[in-house]
Ligand code: SAH
């Protein structure tokens with residue numbers, strides 16, 4: 001069971017993880033003249049995307065990115081607070097950074113992101129693990145904070161903002177394939193799901209100027225990228241009312257999420273558009289019709305249910321119930337019949353009864369998820385649930401319920417993948433497959449990973465792949481003809 005949980009954590013981590021060695025070629029002179037920074041990111045795609053903003057801010061200050069921590073003058077860790085385990089991982093990494101620092105006393109260690117926000121000065125004073133603490137809305141102050149820290153002072157800026165969207169900062173892309181990229185379209189979250197720490201660590205929701213989003217997508221396309229994922233904690237509540245008017249309740253919404261999707265889709269039919277995360281209470285039929293209208297908007301929706309039980313959803317303060325969620329699934333199936341759907345599910349939330357847990361399992365059957373991220377509840381200090389409810393499910397119950405949810409998902413994923421055998425999908429080639437140099441992998445519109453022999457194709461090509469076999473994680477096939 002522990003292995004299973006580790007696997008899930010690891011998978012989540014792997015999928016969003018940055019911090020693997022990056023192929024940045026530096027000649028010797030550059031290497032000697034520049035200061036170097038090393039960065040690792042944990043948590044969600046927003047953090048990954050923020051690290052690219054940080055990389056941009058630092059490169060303007062003459063810092064170069066290094067894949068090797070031992071060459072770094074500045075070591076940064078972009079952190080996540082979503083579950084206790086995520087924070088433990090970060091502490092472990094910080095300890096090993098400090099061991100390296102013992103041999104390199106001038107090296108600075110900085111903590112960025114959500115944990116920085118949550119713990120504020122604790123890490124500085126109590127644990128002495130870091131020299132810098134910078135919250136998600138304070139990255140523009142990094143250069144000044146580094147200077148402060150170089151002077152021997154400990155530097156902290158964890159101020160949250162109602163306006164900051166880093167709209168004018170052109171991110172330095174840290175991913176390696178050069179084909180897929182994230183674009184942050186909004187920051188923060190105004191929902192108050194009772195289990196969730198994000199509104200505390202990321203502050204109020206604010207949308208980014210859509211023109212800057214479209215410009216970023218155009219620029220990426222020109223540089224050879226073929227897929228963008230629009231990021232926000234709740235993309236369906238994207239609303240642009242004009243510069244400085246985001247907070248104005250009376251002001252008319254000039255661009256909503258459906259309209260933004262359309263604008264990005266129109267950048268080029270060869271640019272795929274994905275988005276994450278959709279909130280069941282906010283996803284509209286207008287968004288679904290927009291997805292259906294454009295071939296390059298992917299038929300895939302991540303629609304976290306969290307629980308299938310109305311009473312549990314109420315304690316979670318998700319503001320929808322079981323019937324509402326089912327109605328949204330029905331609408332997706334009606335408007336986008338081939339749509340892939342995935343979910344996030346929490347097992348063993350406060351006071352969860354066996355019946356409520358069964359409701360989650362039956363909801364999974366109803367929605368026929370292709371994939372789910374599954375967790376057991378981890379109480380986060382300061383959240384509504386921590387204040388209002390008891391974390392009263394034993395670890396055994398949490399683990400058993402999670403195992404049942406995971407089993408169910410494996411079965412659904414396998415069935416869904418087996419149904420794809422004999423079908424042909426358009427696939428964007430992303431990279432060489434991990435298992436064989438002779439194979440490529442890429443995803444179909446529904447976000448399923450497909451592996452196939454390389455042929456004469458190259459990364460970034462669109463190909464039609466006929467599916468020959470499947471297991472619960474991947475599909476395998478062969479290219480039947482190149483369409484572009
Ligand atoms: N904005 C997204 C979720 C972001 S957090 C949404 O609304 O769906 C990613 C996922 O982590 C959540 O969907 C939830 O399933 C899980 N999560 C959040 N807080 C948690 C907690 N305290 N314990 C366990 N899982 C949690």
Ligand code: SF4
Nearest residue numbers: 189191193196198233
């Ligand atoms: Fe957290 Fe809910 Fe906001 Fe998602 S919508 S980030 S779960 S508070």
Ligand code: F3S
Nearest residue numbers: 043044080081082114
């Ligand atoms: Fe974690 Fe913060 Fe994202 S808590 S999941 S990194 S918004």
